[in-house]
Amino acid sequence: MIYLDNAATTQPFGGAMAQAGEFVQKCYFNPSAQYGGEASAALKEARASILEKIADPAQFELIFTSGGTEADNHALLACGRRNVVISAGEHAAVYEAGVHLKNAGVELRFAPVGQDGGVREEALLSLVDERTSLVSVVHVNNETGAVNDIFGLARRVKEKNPRCAFHSDGVQAFGKLPVRLNGDIDLYSVSAHKIGGLRGTGALIKRKGFPLQPLLHGGGQEGGLRSGTENLFGIMDFAFAAAEKFKNAEADLARMRELRERLWQLLDQDLYVRLSPADGSPYILTVSARGLRGEILQRLCAERGVIVGTGSACSSKKPHSRVLEACGYKGDVLDGVLRMSFSPATNEEEIVLAAQALNAAAAALKARIG
Amino acid sequence: MEKVIIIRYAEIHLKGKNRGYFERVFCVNLERAMKGLKHELHRTSGRYLVTAFDEARMEELCGRISRVFGVHSYSVGLCVPYDLDSVYRAAREVCPRAGSFKVQTHRADKKYPMTSMELSAHIGGRLLDEFPQLTVDVHEPGHTVCIDIRENGTALVFGKFERGAGGMPVGTSGKGLLLISGGIDSPVAGYMMAKRGMTVELLHFHSYPYTNDGAKEKVKELARLLARYSVSGRLLTLNVAHIQEEIHAKCAAELNVTLLRRFMFRLAEQTARDVNAKCLITGESLGQVASQTIEGITSSNAVVKLPVLRPLIGFDKEEIVLIAKKIGTFETSVLPYEDCCTVFLPDFPAIRPKLSFIEEEEKKLDAEALMREALATKEVFEL
Incomplete structure (x- = not known):
């Protein structure tokens, strides 16, 4: 076949699963428990190793999620107010979250795409005004492969409205294209299973200091931004797979x-x-x-x-x-x-x-x- | 105080000398419906009693009973010794605390020391004394407390009558073959015939590779949903892709659907003979789509000898949807998968095709070879 x-x-890396599996079999404690030191250290290490591959850990932090869809939803739902601009080439996770915002009274503006699926930059910028709370543009269009210049776009969006948040769905870019996040990008979504990790694990990468509200409330994990006992197996597998992919x-x-x-x-x-x-x-x-x-x-x-x-x-x-x-x-x-x-x-x-x-x-x- | 379910049957009592046969089939169907859930089924005079079940799963059990054809109504009741105090304790369990009510007694044991009227009056009086917000209304009561005095020294006390599926026990009206498409109508047609006691086998036409496994899975799911109503637990499928290709290549485009349907009917008749079914069943409703005009129906009927039952022929879509929702097939039916009709759908299908024209066009095809080929694609899925 x-x-x-x-x-x-993608097919999961067998090696990553074996390593992660061995660890959680041995160290199955809840990382947030008093005695969960070893698990907590492994979580910290996985977080750092994934983050440093595409961003400066001094400038960014990483919130583990259940995948790209959750990361996208978190960005849209937490930042969407007044008006939101997304491209017409967005993945369903951004598009449908946008539609949800629209139904809740937020004005949703679509920036047109060209025939290749890349967003038309001038058209997008013309939709951004002082009331725009969020711009979300997919990094790599998952249907055509078109690559958007999210760094150039983010720069120009911030020039027009410095208070506007900029998010990009980086699911098809992470581990594949050379990416180094800079300060114009506030939020960036990634997923494990597109690079040999497992479904059910992803992350929202957030610029430090960028104000974000949680979607899920509970035990206060992930710095209070994403409650729920950490999926240490998926996360460690993600880190191993990413290391393999980035090599x-x-x-x-x-x-x-x-x-x-x-x-x-x-x-x-x-x-x-x-x-x-x-x-x-x-x-x-x-x-x-x-x-x-x-x-x-x-x-x-x-x-x-x-x-x-x-x-x-x-x-x-x-x-x-x-x-x-x-x-x-x-x-x-x-x-x-x-x-x-x-x-x-x-x-x-x-x-x-x-x-x-x-x-x-x-x-x-x-x-x-x- | 033991909880019991009292099941009353519908038309079986009309069946005179055949009654024993109908009752046996009914009993087998009830047992099959309750399979896997702990219970005991007892036959009593004119009704069935389910006892010794797990109360935590009573709703599930009632749901299953409610879908057995032949069940007129059922009630959840209490089985108690028939002394007055026990009957009263049960009566206060099933009686609301306020509103209008009456007590109705039925005695199978005619040696019981009180008459039905006396017992009703006694229990009703005690209920009124204990719950002053109750009022008696013997003509249009808001609630009826029913007491059945049985011959074995026990009484059944119950409040509510729940409607059953009605109809006749499946298996008492012969066997038919349903052409099931994956749409809204055909599952309803199958349900209707099963309701009249017919054993229904299922045949689905697909046209792989033009339709996908999703479409087939959807039909399997519909078959599973229908199986709850004792419709056959297996699905037969045939591939008609090559027939469609040949029609598409050689015949007038406006007859695509008409010609395909004639092949489907022929294949269905052949399949029906294989499974010993005595008729075909379709979900056609007059005028609903181009192939369901009287001309379309005539052209399909012309190729088969078996009777074709069309229980929905006089139904509006809305009425069919209502039943589909009631029997729980609607949500699955509207899932977006292509059934085998849509891929080769002409822009303008013939609405009133002339039989002579149809037969002329059909001569361009090697019908026998196409039939043989399609029959060889038969698959059987046990669900």
């Missing part, structure tokens, strides 16, 4: 770029049209099969031993992708969307076989329905 839906989730991040990135371009070159371009931009995340290649339906192709590819995605797995139950519609694509293109996404475990041989399967599936389907 060749797995090319790594943007949906070769740069080399991986170059290799992913090669694999992505190789795959695109091998695809029959009479059958497929490319939607992903060349300067997008090398981990994602989104295409549309001309006149065919992506979900049927997905099943035909699976029969050939190749797992690919159709747009975002999180929105696979809806007929069309909201994000790709916002990119300006219409019926036929939207029907045919397939997303191939890679991990460092992907190799060239798999890419060749995957391209063969994709071509064969599309040709076969075309022959069947004329």
Whole structure:
């Protein structure tokens, strides 16, 4: 089986699970308990090791959450007042949290995206005013791979309204693209399972001094910002997986770029049209099969031993992708969307076989329905 | 004071000499519905009694009983020795503390020292004495305390009548094959026929790879929900993708649905014979969609000999939805998965297709080969 839906989730690192499992089996104490010193130290170490990979620990702090969705919701729900600006290319976790705010009376403003899925910067800035409480822009568009210049955007948002918070969903960027948070970014969401960690663990990275209210109340864990007994197994696994992923991040990135371009070159371009931009995340290649339906192709590819995605797995139950519609694509293109996404475990041989399967599936389907 | 559930049955008493048979089937169905929950089922004169159950799971047990066809009504009551004090203690348990009420007694044991009227008056009087906010109203009481004096020295005392599913015990009206699509209507059609005592087998057409496993899972879930009403616990499926492709490639587009339905009916008839079903059941409702016009129905009926029962034919969508909600299939039915009709749906399906035109178009297909091929894709899921 060749797995090319790594943007949906990745295979967990066995080594990370083993190490984390061994630790919590031995040291199963509640980190917040008086006697939980060793567990508490492990938690602290995991927190520091993840944070220092993308931010200066003197300037930022990290709040463990149940995943990217919770981190996004925390940012939106805690900071959304008066008016909130998000891009039309946001993941459902930001979009739906925004809609929730809107239903509660907050004005929700959508910044349009270009055809590649990246936000139109000038249009976004024109929506920001002195009453804007929060701007949220996804770092890497999970459906097209378009990379937003969140640092440039954050700078310009702050110039226009210094009191406006800036959040970015970094789930598809973390561990994949070189990221170093700076003081213009107030909140940044990351997730473990997109980089070999486990589902159920993520984090909201917060600029120190940025005022944030908790969503979950209770025992006061995570500095009072996220109550609930810490998921030490998931957290330690996250830290191990991140260490593994970051070790070769740069080399991986170059290799992913090669694999992505190789795959695109091998695809029959009479059958497929490319939607992903060349300067997008090398981990994602989104295409549309001309006149065919992506979900049927997905099943035909699976029969050939190749797992690919159709747009975002999180929105696979809806007929069309909201994000790709916002990119300006219409019926036929939207029907045919397939997303191939890679991990460092992907190799060239798999890419060749995957391209063969994709071509064969599309040709076969075309022959069947004329 | 032991809690018991009293079950009264519906139309079985109408069945004269067959009554014993109907009662046996009913009993088996009740036992099957209560399977896995601790209980004892006793037959008494004209009713059934469930005893020795776990009170913490009584609601679940009642829910299951309420879905057995043939149950007219049921009551949760108390079983006590039939001396006056015991009966009174039970009566005050089931009687509200205020409002209008009456006491109604029924004696199976005619040797009981008081008449029904006397016992009702006695218990009613004591209740009035103890709870001054009660008033007696024998014509339109807000609440009725029922007392059944039984022949074994016990009395059943209960307050409320809960409605059962009605109908006839499943298994007493032959067997039919339901064409189940995953939409709102067909599960309701299956429920309706099961209610009339029919054993219902389920057949679903999918068109993999044009439909996905989600669609099949949805139908399995519907089948599980229907199984609570004694509809068959298994699902048969056939793949009609190639039939759709051939129709799409060779025949007039506006007949896509009409032609596919004719194949479905043929396949269903063949399947019905395999499982010994005596009729087909569909969820069609006249005029609801293009294929459910009288012309559409005629064209489907023309290819089968078995009777096709359409219990929803005169129902409005709203009425069907109401039943789907009542029997708990609605929420699953509206989940967004493609059933096998939508992928090849023409822009303008023929609303009144002429049989001669249909038959002409159908000649372009190798119907026999397509049938054989589709029947070979049969899968059986035990749920």
